[in-house]
Amino acid sequence: MKRSAKTSHMAAASNRRSRKRKINDVGPPSRFYGTALPGVKEEELSGHLVVIEGSDGSGRSTQISLLTEWLESEGFAVQTMGLRRSFLVGEDIDALLAENAVTRITLALMYGTDFFDQLERRILPALRSGLIVLADRYIFTLIARAAVRGIGRDYLHGIYETALRPDLTFWLNVRPEIAFDREFKKSQTISYWESGRDMSLSNDLFQSFIRYQSMIKREFEYLSKRHGFIELDGEGSVADVNGLLRKRIAAQLGIRSTQYRPSHALSHLWR
Amino acid sequence: MASVAQNISALTESAPAKAPLPRRQYPGALIVVEGTDGSGKSTQLYLLKRWLEINGYRIHFTEWNSSPLVKSATRRGKQRRLLTPTTFSLLHAADFADRCERQIVPLLHGGYLVLADRYIYTAFARDAARGCSPHWLRNLYSFAPIPDITFYFRAPLEVAVNRIVAGRPKLKYYEAGMDMGISLDRAESFRIFQERILDNYDHMVETDRFVLMDGTIQVNKLQKLMRQMLRERVDLAQFAPKKK
Numbered sequence: 001m002k003r004s005a006k007t008s009h010m011a012a013a014s015n016r017r018s019r020k021r022k023i024n025d026v027g028p029p030s031r032f033y034g035t036a037l038p039g040v041k042e043e044e045l046s047g048h049l050v051v052i053e054g055s056d057g058s059g060r061s062t063q064i065s066l067l068t069e070w071l072e073s074e075g076f077a078v079q080t081m082g083l084r085r086s087f088l089v090g091e092d093i094d095a096l097l098a099e100n101a102v103t104r105i106t107l108a109l110m111y112g113t114d115f116f117d118q119l120e121r122r123i124l125p126a127l128r129s130g131l132i133v134l135a136d137r138y139i140f141t142l143i144a145r146a147a148v149r150g151i152g153r154d155y156l157h158g159i160y161e162t163a164l165r166p167d168l169t170f171w172l173n174v175r176p177e178i179a180f181d182r183e184f185k186k187s188q189t190i191s192y193w194e195s196g197r198d199m200s201l202s203n204d205l206f207q208s209f210i211r212y213q214s215m216i217k218r219e220f221e222y223l224s225k226r227h228g229f230i231e232l233d234g235e236g237s238v239a240d241v242n243g244l245l246r247k248r249i250a251a252q253l254g255i256r257s258t259q260y261r262p263s264h265a266l267s268h269l270w271r
Numbered sequence: 272m273a274s275v276a277q278n279i280s281a282l283t284e285s286a287p288a289k290a291p292l293p294r295r296q297y298p299g300a301l302i303v304v305e306g307t308d309g310s311g312k313s314t315q316l317y318l319l320k321r322w323l324e325i326n327g328y329r330i331h332f333t334e335w336n337s338s339p340l341v342k343s344a345t346r347r348g349k350q351r352r353l354l355t356p357t358t359f360s361l362l363h364a365a366d367f368a369d370r371c372e373r374q375i376v377p378l379l380h381g382g383y384l385v386l387a388d389r390y391i392y393t394a395f396a397r398d399a400a401r402g403c404s405p406h407w408l409r410n411l412y413s414f415a416p417i418p419d420i421t422f423y424f425r426a427p428l429e430v431a432v433n434r435i436v437a438g439r440p441k442l443k444y445y446e447a448g449m450d451m452g453i454s455l456d457r458a459e460s461f462r463i464f465q466e467r468i469l470d471n472y473d474h475m476v477e478t479d480r481f482v483l484m485d486g487t488i489q490v491n492k493l494q495k496l497m498r499q500m501l502r503e504r505v506d507l508a509q510f511a512p513k514k515k
Binding site: 034035037038039087088089092096102103104105106108109110112113116117120121155158159161162 | 340341343344347348353354355356357358361362364365368369371372373401402403404406407410411413414
């Protein structure tokens with residue numbers, strides 16, 4: 001018998017209540033945190049959603065490039081998503097960030113719009129077609145950034161309760177000092193928003209970056225427990241981190257061999 | 272700080288939406304008009320505003336969907352019909368948040384009488400009619416200050432629909448609720464959409480303490496009533512021009 005998404009959610013919720021079970025610590029009862037998005041049938045989503053979270057300088061993008069190549073070589077089609085990549089408002093957010101005139105709830109809701117536009121118009125269709133979606137950041141970064149700016153966590157979780165629960169969420173954890181070094185080496189500067197300069201933490205850019213990233217890290221420690229992240233040492237070598245990622249993803253997708261060497265095009269990433 | 276257990280339950284269970292920011296007291300007052308298109312609310316608020324302006328009160332007038340911040344995105348989304356019920360709702364919430372954080376809240380703290388043509392109840396009525404969960408919507412807008420008075424202008428469905436259809440050459444796609452695929456006929460789709468919205472508004476009369484205004488009453492008589500109610504419920508003296 002087919003149950004509607006709503007009734008199965010309600011049944012799952014009452015189960016959770018009675019057993020006092022944390023969400024995410026055992027196999028997810030539903031692919032949505034709360035009510036499913038209007039018009040979405042869970043059973044149609046045959047693909048997998050894998051999320052990579054971590055601060056700037058944690059190696060997310062590098063790992064996603066390598067994982068995409070590995071998965072494609074294994075015969076899996078890959079779709080990616082990330083912040084500010086929606087057609088609807090991606091560029092508008094860029095413009096808002098450049099102006100610095102935007103206030104915190106507005107920015108949080110613009111990011112929410114950006115997220116759901118990608119989810120509904122790109123990610124869900126991809127998952128219906130059985131693709132592997134690699135997300136370069138997900139709702140957790142959005143929640144953490146808004147929470148350190150004083151917006152209620154319950155409020156933020158409420159906004160994203162219709163989001164899709166990832167099959168795997170990896171957190172590439174790096175110390176703020178290491179992230180600073182890596183970012184500075186890469187772009188010779190530190191971004192306004194990544195150092196939380198809107199929060200008046202310190203006039204010193206380095207101090208501001210460290211304090212802001214430490215606050216974000218604390219939010220992630222809390223989110224990691226709440227949502228069952230797989231925490232990886234982001235300070236390890238690219239090859240080591242990639243090996244750990246492949247192992248978990250291979251288990252999820254039923255891939256037997258986790259052997260991989262990057263192609264010539266990506267060999268520069270394999271340091 | 273909330274315990275971890277409380278926080279865990281919040282994502283999956285329908286806990287009552289808490290304010291995302293702590294509520295503060297302010298010396299201003301917030302007056303809102305709500306109602307379906309064609310209910311006469313904008314005309315009435317305009318007349319109220321003129322009366323207050325002419326008499327020199329400290330007022331600010333704000334409209335739904337007027338912020339330049341998200342205008343380009345709204346236009347892009349509507350023109351290309353990219354908006355889903357969720358993104359439609361979030362985009363309007365972002366727009367409202369901008370107005371709220373940069374105008375409404377600071378003005379309330381500065382002791383202004385703020386007049387709003389449509390407020391969060393528009394989103395509750397309209398977005399729920401589109402299929403968004405009412406619980407999700409209530410949480411989404413929980414940062415908004417609660418109005419001192421919400422005038423709800425109610426006109427029978429046919430009266431309101433005829434006022435709009437007669438005055439416009441063509442109903443717009445989202446305005447007519449065409450995105451929901453209720454009917455291929457725009458006028459018919461609009462009518463059904465408005466009926467759902469009207470129904471949602473009616474349910475809020477009690478829960479959100481709306482002041483019911485009969486939109487079929489003569490304009491000047493209704494305005495007299497509105498001014499009288501405002502005087503009864505809000506101490507207008509505090510917004511009066513300061514005497515030297």
